[in-house]
Amino acid sequence: MHSNDGLGSGMGSDGDVDALAQLVADADDVADAIRAAHVREVRLLAAAGRLAESQSASASEKVRAQEMALRGIAAELAGVFVATDRTLQRRIDEARDLVENYPVTMAAWEDGRIVRGHVRVIQEVGCLVPAEDREDFERIAVERCEGETPNRVREALRMIAERMHPRSFTERHEEAAAGRCVRVQAGPDGMSDLIATLPTVIADGIADRLTRQAREIINARAQADAAGAETGGTDAAGTGTAAADGVRTLLGSDASGDAAPLGGMAGSPGTDGLIDHAGADGSSFVGDTRTIDQVRADVFSDLLLAGSPALDPTATGDGDGTLGAIRAHVQVAVSALTLMGEDEGPADLAGRSPIDATTARELAGDATSWDRLLTHPVTGTVLECDTYRPTAAMVRLLRARDRHCRFPGCRQPAIRCELDHTIAASHGGPTHVCNLANLCKRHHDVKHHTRWQVRQLPGGTLVWTSPTGRVYREDAPPPLVAFTTADPPGRGDPPF
Template sequence: MGGDADVDALAVLVADAEGVSDAARAVQIREVRVLAAAGLLAEKQAAGASEKVKAREMALRGIAAELAGVFVTTDRTLQRRIDEARDLVENYPVTMAAWEAGRIVRGHVRVIQEVGCLVPVEERAEFERVAVGKCERETPNRVREALRMLAERIHPRTFTERHEEAAAGRCVRVQAGADGMSDLIATLPTVIADGIVDRLTRQAREVINARAQADVAGAGATPDDARADASGGITDAITTVCDGSTFVDARTIDQVRADVFSDLLLAGAPALDPTATGDGDGDGTLGKIRAHVQVAVSALTLMGADDGPADLAGRSPIDAATARELAGNATSWDRLLTHPVTGTVLECDSYRPTAAMVRLLRARDRRCRFPGCRQPAIRCELDHTIAVSVGGPTQAGNLAHLCKRHHDVKHHTRWQVRQLPGGRLVWTSPTGRVYREDAPPPLVAFAITEPPGPTAPTGRGDGHSDSTRAPARRPSGESRSGPGSAGPPPF
């Protein structure tokens, strides 16, 4: 409840909150206008170029990369924000005016811009006028559906026509999460998405029903009881006998649905395979393709000596058990020999013939070497830091992985790079900002806890620490080999 003093204190807080809100709005509007100006600058730089579209894209990439260092984000993110800011400033003047006047907030602006893209340009002014009026009376989360209905009524084209165009943008993408998990996001027509979920749900229930019915004989329950339990989504642990072995399956319906989804995508063959011959010889090429991932795991983790995380190159850590399972099914391995003190990759070999230098660089880089980029090396291109055309050698000290996007930035903008020993890249932006890009840290590294005394051995001089020196204490979860070269190198 509170007394008069509390009410007075609350009034002061509310006044302060209003001031903070006004200040935040002003900063947000200024940021949008700065980013929109960056887009206009890219347009200006590309003016007069023979290939105007490509020139604008390269100019925009260079500017986005420059600003990314200031905003501490990736250049891809900055380029997207530049496009959004320019679209907002140029195509939604009524919305910008209402925002600057404090009639609406940033959340309203996002909804108007998101839904407004569905409305043709010639109808957008009317849409903005009505949308701003609706936003003034509701919170952003409540007004979204009302604006969608407004856009549908204003749009001169039928929903069917627009759906056919939208379906052309269907895609699948991965969004990395915490604890070795990720979200696999598929953008599909609604009826297809609902159909997929329905089929997965019915298949998951069949799995749960089957395991429940297998337990009925021993428990004395009826099959109807088992099905009733399964349909609830969570069941007790059921002991099942399979090939003479016993295991416990207590998965929920969500877990079974996710497992069936994974199994179908990793091992199933598409129903429509244009590469199939139809002569009864089995699946076509599509059905034979298997997933390909790059995983780095230390030898000690691989042998079960510790449970340190492995690295899914360019993505995120994965658990030791999954890494061991993948290793057990691998047809070939890359073995990395790392420096015992610095951890730098010194050499790489394989149990089958391959391009040793490519393997070495892929193991060293593990991702695109442009500042902030996380594209895995297996999807990148090898770039000569010093071009061959000007005498650059084809050797590890002059090569680095760059994704297609940043390979183009290096060659078509004023960004410059030089490579130092150990695979360290030093990038210089067009305005002179310097960014150091070190190779990703190794999974296994040695360190000396105490400097050698006057009478202590000085080491063998071959890149290995002397066996009389104790390895440094390591943080929990980090793997290491024993002193000297006794432990195997990481894989």
């Protein structure tokens, strides 16, 4: 019996059902092909790890030799997978761990009983289980995963692993807490994620305190707005902004278009570690329309940029310690036109990511010293560098030219790199700009302890050759701005 009501027509005709059935069948075939490709990739990467181990089997320093062999192989495969060698080395380690330590999981994955998401969960949680009990854990885990989505089984598998672990959770937590750290992950549009790995109770406490402080600010803002509406009071300066000079532009503008305050709480750097944000009429809330997320982020920034640690081992007696006086040190490359306000092009936070022109001008205005760079009028290559403070000019020049590690794909900032002789000094290579380049410690070792080779061309261009003969050209990072002239400057003419 054919239904003509709205529900029946919405379910589609028999032809639609047949078409959907065909799509499902095709999807099943695609899923099988993707699974087979992923399994093949994992086994290939695991084989790469075993090759590195076999290459170093006869070396006297086996551990270091294996690491160098693995780096060289990872760098070779990175060119094929279009990824960084660090990423490939991590994937090789993960693949080898999966193939060698989780055979039951691999077999279930190849048979189509579980999907890649299940494999990730089992491998992630299975590291808690002793090697001698891991096979039993795998069998239980695979049975739990069948027919369920990965996110649904994660916590259940974690509880199973915890019960199978021979050491107490408290003991393992104390050991894990020793690995606490803070790191920065660059993002788009001049933003970054500041990631702190902390004990859960500390992390939750920090988030709770920031939330409570943000709510207090927003509640006080509402009360101030209400009081202002009753008295008809306005900002004496008429600017509608409450941020302190020197820091307000670092976080952009609020919804009203005015510079947003940071913490939004009145006080000087010596008062609870907060920056003074009071407006001309004493209010901290004029023109403040920030959300609670924005206020949380601004309070977080205030406390870390201007606050002092509760425990300062440099403090003596009743005097303040030195930790509160320490300020961040960053290297920014910005064009003269941007500094003069002639354009709004981004500046370069060396080795990291672009930053907006307003922030660059703000930082430049507070800088105590400058470095002047002379670039080639056509190619823009850095030729000379001078400074008004004592320094190693050649080091500064190369940092300005390279800006980051010069190994293909690496973005480690030059300020954290090592100057390397392209032709080793022991082989007659001169200590000159034409024979020097910045390499991070990792890729400095790859150059010296693997079969990777490099030569330097004029202008700072590096040509890398991998052990299998693949060639990668690494040009010096382009300058932020380059000037051209109709005629070359005459002898004795100033460079700028």
